[in-house]
Amino acid sequence: VSYEGMVPGLTLRARPGETLRVRLDNGLGGQITNLHTHGLHVSPSGNSDNVFVHVEPDESFQYEFVIPENHTSGLYWYHPHHHGNSMQQVAGGMAGAIIIDGELNEVAGIAGLRERLLFLQGPFFGDDGIEYLVNGVQTPAIAMRPGERQCWRIANANANGYYLLSLSGHDFDIISLDGNPLPVPRREDTILLGPGERVGILVVASDAGQYQLRSLAWGDGAQQQDEFLLATAVVMGEPAASSLLPAAVLPLEDLTGAVIDQRRSISFEINSTDPYYTVNGQAFDPDRVDQVVQLGSTEEWLIRNESDEWHPFHIHVNDFQLMAVNGERQPPQYHDTVSLPPRGEIIIRLRFLDFAGKFVYHCHILAHEDFGMMAVVEVVDGDEAATPVAGSSLVEAPG
Ligand SMILES: [Cu+2]
Incomplete structure (x- = not known):
């Protein structure tokens, strides 16, 4: 399996503020597929980065990804995300790079x-x-x-x-x-x-x-x-003129001192009986919403790995600041995917900006994801102002 007969698929390049249009023709011969733009901060709904879309065999689907003006620049990628056969399709070669040019x-x-x-x-x-x-x-x-x-x-x-x-x-x-x-x-x-x-x-x-x-x-x-x-x-060849390592790259928004609107605990589990791969005790169900989040809120999630294997935690649409790994504070850094060490835990902070709608968080080992290690978050645009939650932070603010 492949995109356009190529492994990897074509590299897609765009700039912030542009719209990426991709028509997906399913010629896989019997399998459902769809398209996920991994790491892009775009809408999770409609014909954007919507992994609940099913593109049936021999059908086509027109995707449209509107890249915000303030999007970060760097390397992202696209791949199928249809629950149950993501692994087969990605392992077969269906994946390609997306490069957003810009500030970097x-x-x-x-x-x-x-x-x-x-x-x-x-x-x-x-x-x-x-x-x-x-x-x-x-x-x-x-x-x-x-x-x-x-x-x-x-x-x-x-x-x-x-x-x-x-x-x-x-x-x-x-x-x-x-x-x-x-x-x-x-x-x-x-x-x-x-x-x-x-x-x-x-x-x-x-x-x-x-x-x-x-x-x-x-x-x-x-x-x-x-x-x-x-x-x-x-x-080989002529030595290059020496160049200096940049002292700084680009600033980021450090959420260390942010007001936290909600805290959640998430756990990833491997079980000895069916369901074998779960998040908070449940296998993925596209019709169930596991977390309801207010649009614009800032949250802190404690994510525990209750198994002896590594799991790369990934959430769609909104990247997160990695605050701590196994209790150890981390220097300011954002990710869309980060590894949970065996029996370990991480603390992340993330802001649910710009886009209401349903999307997923999951283990990016697709053999785990396809067997249930995925859950649904729905961002709702509520009228009421979010009330900051009481209680002490899982991550102490400095000094
Ligand atoms: Cu996993």
Whole structure:
């Protein structure tokens, strides 16, 4: 299965304020499908990012995504989101990148850098055994000049697997997470990228030579993964003029001191009997609303992982600030997907802005999502002013 016969599908590029129109023709030969714009802050209703749409076999559906003027710039992606066969379709190759150009392209120290998209898919089972693809090919070469700083955008478009990224002899300077710029670059030597997540990084090429971009061995039990090669950075040619790492990327709205209108506790569970994958004890039901939220409100969610596996938590439409992981405060950063460690917990804060309607939050391991680890939130445009809830914050405001 694929979009237009291509793996990955065409990269869609747009700017804030533009409208993206996509006609989806279902030629899958018997399966229902639909289209989700992962990470875009667009309406979840009608013919926008509405995962409750069913596009039946041999039918077409005209999507229209109105991208707000103030949309963040970065890497997003599209993929099918029909409950029950998301995994089969995404694992088969149905996924593509969406790049929103804008502010990030203008930041001093980033503007003008050579840009690369690394769209990661796999595993596929080909003639050579298991294949992990980067932009549709196995182990491509990435050309760099000695000392050259490049800007890479990397997406994990796998249905189920993680990447623990490492480039031999090099560090990564992370500048964005899930299309959300970080205030300042963060240096790491490895990056754990769960299904659905994206990361924007700056990399400075070392001396001439070849350097392997790998996914290192990761995980335990059912999630244990071996190391594998993704690509090779080939550094050669005239050394590049040295460039400075930007001291700052772009500011974000820090919700640390925000007034919290509502607090919720969410748990992800794996059970030994049916239903096997649940959120707050229940398997997904598209006709049930699990959380009702006031439009414009700011909420704090405590999300617990009651299982021994990792689960990448994802919510549609509104990105969230990751406040704490296992009780440890996090520097200001926004995500649309973040991994829940086994038996661990995260605290997020999010604002339900601009769009009323129903959408979902779920585990982005599609083998879990398709078997029930998903729930529905409905944002309602109520008349009454939301009343801030009493009680102490789960996250203490500083000082
Ligand atoms: Cu999961």
